[in-house]
Amino acid sequence: MRALPTLARLAALALLAAFLMRPDWFEPVFRPLTENGAPAIYNQGSLLGLTLAHLGLVALATAGATALAVALAILVTRPFGAEFLPLSRALVNIGQTFPPVAVLALAVPAVGFGATPTLIALFLYGLLPIFENTLTGLTTLSPAVVEAAKGTGMTATQRLARVELPLAAPVILAGIRLSVVIGLATATIGSTVAAKTVGEVIIAGLLSNNLAFVLQGGLIVAVLAVLIYDGFTALGRVAGRWSGGTS
Amino acid sequence: MIELEHVSKRYGETEVVSDVTLTVPPRSIAAIVGTSGSGKTTLLRMINRLVEPSAGTIKLDGVDHRSVPPHELRRRIGYVIQGHGLFPHRTVAQNIATVPALLGWPRAKTKARVDELLTLFQLDPAEFAARYPHELSGGQQQRVGVARALAAGPNLLLMDEPFGALDPIIRAKAQADLLSLQARLGTTIILVTHDIEEAVLLGHRIAVMDAGRVLQYAPPSEILARPATPFVEALVGTGERPFKLLSLKPVAEAVEQGIVEGEPIAASATQRDALAALLWSGRPALPVQSAEGVIIGKVTVAGLSKRAARPE
Amino acid sequence: MATPDRPRPSFDKLGLVIGIVAAAAAGAPFATFRANRIVPGEGRAIWEALPAGWATALLLVVAGAALVAMLRSPAPARLAAALAALATLALLIGTAAHHLTPPDNAYARVAPASGFWLLGFAFALLAADALTRLQLSATARIAALAAVAAAIWLLLALGAWDGLSLLKEYANRADRFWAEGARHLALALGSLAAAIVAGIPLGILCHRVSGLRDAVLNLLNMIQTIPSIALFGLLIAPLGWIAANLPGASVIGIRGIGAAPAALALFLYSLLPMVANTVVGLAQVPAAANDAARGMGMTARQRLTRIELPLALPVILAGIRIVLVQNIGLATIAALIGGGGFGVFVFQGLGQTAMDLVLLGAVPTVALAFAAAILLDAAVELTAAPGSRV
Known part of the structure; x- marks a missing residue:
């Protein structure tokens, strides 16, 4: 009975695409939420453009965060970097207590307004789940498998x-998934520091007391988050197909 | 031929392997037996340099094993560990092809070799090649583990408690399969076990280890008949010893002239099984039947008793 | 022939990193001077920002602590060096503020600059590393947190930082600060309390009724993936409708905009960790313990209160930790929908490009989340300890 959820997802994707391309079709849906003849559809910019900018920001930050976090996790699990392992665990634990909004706000004094502080905040906050999961994936490998890999004559790089990265891949993907979902939300707040994101629509709604704007901005981000989350879950299932789907 | 000369391993102040010297002749099975912590696994892992010896030399066919880089050495030596250590993310065929892939074999040669090995281990390639390890039974996983170790045709196979994770019935079958495989391929095998029964069954020679030292290195009959130290004697188990001695030899070697009544015993059965059958039947003697079904003589309680007695 | 033990390298790798960062930071601007609160600032290096004597003292302390870090020194010595460096930095940034501000100038602003932050970061790293190596017990960690809090309180009470721009922002709106702080805590703790009251029974129910478990957890998971600002926004509509159409609702404070949707959103986010951890905690109660309890004649209710819940407590507390830290952070967003909290200063500050105001909101939020994490981590450890001593 996999068909129903898949259909629901496809329908959600189609609806989202239609809304971004032709928002005016949906005008009657949002009309009841407005007062005093206020516009029912966001009219201060293209919804599609904002959504693409939003996604681009998250994608760029997550790609950078993935590269650095995976590299760092590999480093501290090699003999050379083993000295840093306990500290890096502690830092991840501490780092995750920093609220995303605070990271964003603290980046502004350093680099000013615009997309840059948002990118930095997304990047920094995205590092933690990916690093933590990569670390978990690389340190919880079955000792028999690692021993066998050595015994068959693989070099450390091989x-x-x-062996190690493919086996850790599902856990790493789960970390990236978490990063992306947090990133999508944090990027929304990015519009308070003048980054071009869907948050603009929500903020505009909050400022002009226009619930229609808030709802459409919220829905775009929510549907994106759920779809992307599902996409990564499916990807993780492919990466972990060897485990018989138990993970 | 594997030669260990004065091999030791120290971790800080503790010496886990002390001055071990032993030679494993080609095409034979050497079993290293000892309690946990006796240093037997460390000794094994020094042969393929998963552990570097602190002192001494190890020669494979006369060449110091440190003359090649560790990973190249390991590709030439099969290695089987307890719980098989199959790569869970690779299919059975990919697992077996691990070393050929590392050695850069052509695809067709690798595939032919994988199919050959699967067939040898009674696993139908069409059915099993594409499966993942978690889709196999414990006995099948163990066989794939051995097949992987043999993939590149090594002269030497190191096995660390290879049957430890199997239940008793499957273990007996796996042990028998290993014996016939070794007889067929002539691979030299060094096998680590804590189970003296297994060592007696499989080993052409047995090394008994305790606290890092090899206490005795001799053929099983010698170990059973003349244990070198009280520790070896305790390990062998005095109560069971006569039966273990009998289990080493086939009935064929204990056949006496004469014709008797009763259920015939196969000449290939062990003398221990023959004694059990005699005692159970309540008769002093039973006929012995050759593989072709011909009665070739009798086996007697008195004759077996003599063979089970402490050798002079 | 034995291979001799390799001599340990005499340098600490992390220490080298700290040393390099400290050396770079010592030359970077220590404090920023601005003529008023919104113009861009000019950096002042240590020897410009401090009287000569103090500057020398600071450089000496930094060099000494960096040296201790670079050599393979014992953990207590490293901790002492880190704390000495951090305390000196904390004291002298206040001194720098007094030194740089012209007399009788109420508009000038002095704030810590990159050099200060880098030095602080380097030695905080050293302290964290030393604390990790010391493996403090739960009670010792709480004591350390209390000591640090007391030290900061003392610095504030003595007015050591009064010259800093952050404290000037605070002085201008002290009443508002404490009011928003109280609101922030009320939002975070109130929604936590509601989540505990609703989430634990729901978790017990999910544990007992396996068909319910997947449905509930999937739904809560879905809510969790909806970005916070979106959920906050989405709740405005239904609550606004309730306020307009349900007599008496607006009287008790339910409005579309304000604290109500914020509290409701935080509550909804809190449910997943509470329910999921309760389910996991109950599921990992050893079957043998439960069987034994049943064998001794305990009723289902007695088993729940005497066996299952006590054994599941550490996992449930871990859920509370996640929720509290998450809520303290998310409550900042409440300001965007008029819900108050420290987020008010963050977003006001962003709106006015007044970074000190942003910090006035962000710093206490981070501090609260950090303290909550340490306290609840310790609580998890303390409750888990008797069971783990097998």
Whole structure:
């Protein structure tokens, strides 16, 4: 009975695409939420453009965060960097107590307004779940498997590329998934520091007391988050198909 | 031929392997037996340099094993560990092809070799090649583990408690399969076990280890008949010893002339099984039947008793 | 022939990193001077920002602590060096503010600059590393948190930082600060309390009724993936409708905009960790313990209160930790829908490009979340300890 959820997702994607391309079609839906003849559809910019900018920001930050976090996690799990392992665990624990909004707000004094502080905040906050999950994936490998990889004569690099990373991939993907979902939300707040994101629509609604704007901005981000979350879940299932789907 | 000369391993102040010298002749099985912490696994892992010896030399066919980089050495030596250590994210065929892939074999040669090995281990390639390890039974996983170790045709196979995770019935079958495989391929095998029964069954020679030292290195009959130290004697188990001695030899070697009544015993059965059958039947003697079904003589309680007695 | 033990390298890798960062930071601007609160600032290096004597003292302390970090020194020595450096930094940034501000100038602003932050970061790293190596017990960690809090309180009470721009922002709106702080805590703790009251029974129910478990957890998971600002916004509509159409609703404070949707959103986010952790905690109660309890004649209710819940407590507390830290952070967003809290200063500050105001909101939020994490981590450890001593 996999068909129903898949259909629901496809329908959600189609609806989202239609809304971004032709928002005016949906005008009657949002009309009842407005007062005093206020516009029912966001009219201060293109919804599609904002959504793409939003996604681009999250994608760029997550890609950077993934590269750095995975590299760092690999480093501290090698003999050379083992000294840093306990500290890096503690730092991840501490780092995750920093609220995303605070990270965003604290980036502004350093780099000013615009997309840059948002990018930095998304990047920094995105590092933590990916680093933590990569660390978990690389340190909880079955000792028998690691031993076997050594015993078959793989070099350290071959072990990493052929055994350790593929086995950790589902856990790493779960970390990236979490990063992306948090990033989508944090990017929304990014519009308070003048980054071009869907948050603009919500903020405009909050400022002009226009619930229609708030709802459409919220819905776009929510549907995006759910779809992307599902996409990563499916990807994780492919990466972990060898486990018999138990993870 | 594997030669260990004065091999030791120290971790800080503790010496886990002390001055071990032993030679494993080609095409034979050496079993290293000892309690946990006796250093037997460390000794094994020094042969393929998963552990570097602190002192001494190890020679494979006369060449110091430190003359090649560790990973190249390991590709030439099969390695089987307890719980098989199969790569869960790779199919059975990919697992078996691990070392051929590392050695850069052509695809067709690798595939032919994988199919050959699967067939050898009674696993139908069409059915099993594409499966993931978690889709196999414990016995099948163990066989794939051995097949992977043999993929590149190594002269030497190291096995660390290879049957430890199997239940008794499957273990007996796996042990028998290993014996016939070794007889067929002529691979030299060094096998680590804590189970003296297994060592007696599989080993052409047995090394008994305790606290890092090899206390005795001899053929099983010698270990059973003349244990070198009280520790070896305790390990062998005095109560069971006569039966273990009998289990080493086939009935064929204990056949006496004469014709008797009763259920015939196969000449290939062990003398221990023959004694059990005699005692159970209540008869002093039973006929012995060759593989072709011909009665070739009898086996007697008195004859077996003599063979089970402490050798002079 | 034995291979001799390799001599340990005499340098600490992390210490080298700290040393390099400290060396770079010592030359970077220590404090920023601005003629008023919104113009861009000019950096002042340590020797410009401090009287010569103090500047020398600071550089000496920094060099000494960096040296301790770079050598392979014992953890207590490293901790002492880190704390000494951090305390000196904390004291002298206040001194720098007094030194740089012209007399009788109420508009000038002095704030810590990159050099200060980098030095602080480097030695905080050293302190964190030393604390990790010391493996403090739960009670010792709480004591350390209390000591740090007391030290900061003392610095504030003595007015050591009064010259800093952040404290000037505070002085201008002290009443508002405490009011928003109270609101922030009320939002975070209130929604936590509601989530505990609703989430634990729901978790117990999900544990007992396996068909319910997947449905509830999936729904809560879905809510969790909806970005906060969106959920806050989305709740405005239904609550606004309730306020307009349900007599008496607006009298008790339910309005579309304000604290009500914020509290409701935080509550909804809190449910997943509470329910999921209760389910996991109950599921990991050993079947043998439950069987034994049943064998001794305990009723289902007695088993729940005497066996299952006590054994599940550490996991449930871990859920409370997640919720509290998350709520303290998310409550900042409430300001966007008029819900109050420290977010008011953050977003006002962003609106006015007054970074000190942003910090006035962000710093206490981070501090609260940090303290909550340490306290609840310790609580998890303390409740888990008797069971883990097998």
